[in-house]
Amino acid sequence: MNHPSLFNDFLRDTVNLNETRVKDLETSIEAIKEAVRTSDWKPHLNGWMAHGSWAHKTIIKPVDGREFDADLIVFVEHVDDWSAATYIDELYQAFRANATYKDKVNRSSHCVTISYANDKKIDVAPCLTNRTNALEVCNRSTDRFEQTEPKQYTEWLVKKNGYSGNNSFRKVTRLVKYVRDIKERFTCSSVLLTTLLGYIISDDDQGSAAFADTATALKTVFGRLDDELQKHTTKPKVTNPFLQSEDFATAWTEDQYQNFRDRIHTYREWIDDAYNEQDRSESIAKWRRVFGDEFAKGVAIEEGKSVSKALVASVRTTLAEASQFTGDLVDAIKRFGARVLPASFDRKSYMEAPKWKTSGQNISVIVRADLHRNQYGTQKVREVQALEPLEPGYWLQFKAVTSTGLPFDPSDYKVMWRVTNTDEAAASHNELRGNFEKPESDNSRWESLKYRGVHLVEAFVIRKRDDRIVGKSPAFRVMIE
Known part of the structure; x- marks a missing residue:
């Protein structure tokens, strides 16, 4: 699913440099x-x-302050x-x-840098x-003059944004930069990244x-970029379209390129999966795998918080005997049974989507x-069933077994919970x-019983x-009174 409103909110609230900082930047520029x-x-x-991201309107809010x-x-x-x-x-x-800048200035190979503490450079x-x-x-550094074409390059990017329409090129570039900065899984300078993206958009x-x-x-854009990168098993040149002698990929090492190619x-694959997913909660969860927990954060929290209210309201309208029901979801299940839970209950938008690829196998889990009574207790009280009413204060030890009841050998398999x-x-x-949570040494998982509700x-x-998934269990529904 494409979630246009969620993407607009994400860009506005999380990715884009906020208007206050933009105005502050403009004031600082005029002072300089x-x-x-x-x-x-x-x-x-x-x-x-x-010049750069500011001029190209692809500048983003810095992550982590x-x-x-x-x-x-x-x-x-x-x-x-x-x-x-x-x-x-x-x-x-x-x-x-200058008294204002004397303690803020540094110099590098091509410029002088003014640094504003914990804000901008x-x-x-x-x-x-x-x-x-x-x-x-x-x-x-080399004491040499170097030819450049900043004006034509900027105009080129403006045209690319026009070809894409709806400011799409700029929005996509900001989103890719956000993924780069928040995940820190690949190395690619902004000018190199922007140029790569610019080349895959045309007037068509x-x-x-x-x-x-x-x-x-x-x-x-990701589909086209991936297709292009897969054609190049070694680092290609990525030149300024108006200055062929300027190769933006020069600073890339071969290892950095290979990692970039693999990550893209x-x-x-993740973007295609999220886009093609038709279940709204599943789709949001898969987009959060791409962008992290800030994507649709408010929507996800509200979904989790309002589970009981939403389902009880549905029960009142769908079950004749529940029209006057006044309890919460736990009360509803105790009174009307598991039928009040739809199949979609096991899918939540704030669930982390798996990062492992599937193996093609489908072992029953x-x-x-x-x-x-206690964590790591040697004497269990009893085995519990899904949706069995449980009192808070106890502990559950979860184990994953095959259809024949055998555990998964920790030397061959890891069970992620x-x-x-x-x-x-x-x-x-x-x-x-x-x-996802790591298992104990025997692949089991201990959880305390705390919060009233139905948990998965x-x-x-x-x-x-x-490192591939060979099997996944259905959700075990834990109900705490």
């Missing part, structure tokens, strides 16, 4: 320009240009006898002489307009259904639960869970030699 204009820096100024970067080009005329390094060094000294890069017939940036895409909404555009292939709580009591303690425990059997 004024500082350079009034400084003793010798070059004649010919103008300014936003990190700083974000913005790039600013200052166009200047050549100063006789100045080398490439001199432009950077003298601009650095000009900022050092602004890179100011000199670009010569008249030393030769081409625009040139300054490489302080104008008005295409392949870019009908954000999720569809994301599916299209995996994400393509059954969950058994033993009641204990997905434990999902529901209803208001668990939600109020921020304990809806839904993630599932066993996923992973074959160790290839």
Whole structure:
């Protein structure tokens, strides 16, 4: 499913740089320009240009409170006898002489950087307009001038965004950057990533259904990118479309490229799976596998919290004998039986989607639960059945067995447990869970009985030699009074 409203909310609330920080950035940029204009820096100024993610409108909110970067080009005329390094060094000294920036400035190979503590960094890069017939940036490390085409490159990306329609290219680029930064599973600079994505969009895409909404555009772009990467078993060149000598992939190592290629292939599979899934809760869970728990976070929490209210309301309208019922879900099950639970009850949008691939096997897996007074107790009280009313304060030991009752050998198999709580009591303690949990040494899992409601425990059997799922149990429904 494509969930257009959820994607819009996710972009607005989590991915996009918020408007307050954008305005603050613009204020800082103007102050930097004024500082350079009034400084003793010798070059004649010919103008300014936003560059990079800021100019391309693909900048995202930094994750985990990190700083974000913005790039600013200052166009200047050549100063006789100045080398490439001199432009950077003298601009650095000009900022050092300014009381506002003297403790915020650093220099690197191509720019001077102004750092604002725990907020942002602004890179100011000199670009010569008249030393030769081409625009040139300054490489302080090699003390050489390097040809560049920032204006045409930015215009190229603007065209690509126009071809995709609905601002799709920019939205997709932001989402891919978010995945890169939040997951930290692959290395790819922003300019390299943006260029790769730009190359796979053409004027033929104008008005295409392949870019009908954000999720569809994301599916299209990842599919095309994966197809292109699979053609290249070794690192390809990724050149500036207006400057063939500029290869954005130069800094990539071969290992980094191979990892990027593999990760994009995996994400393509996950995105296709989430997009094609027709069950709403399952689809949301699969999109959360791609983007993490911030995607549809509010929707997922509300779903878990309101389980009892939603189902009891349904019971009142579907069961004639329940029209006057006033209890909660636990009361409803005790009175009317398991029929009040729909099959969809076992699927929740906040459940973590499996990251392991399936093996093609489908071994039958059954969950058994033993009641204990204490964790790791040697004497069980009894074996319990699904939806058997249980008092809080006890412990359950869960075991995964085959259809013949045999356990899975820990030397060959690992049993990962997905434990999902529901209803208001668990939600109020921020304990809806839904993630995968590691087993004990014997592949069992101990859980305490805490929150009133109906909760779900599932066993996923992973074959160790290839890390693939060979079997999954039905959900064992635990009911706590």
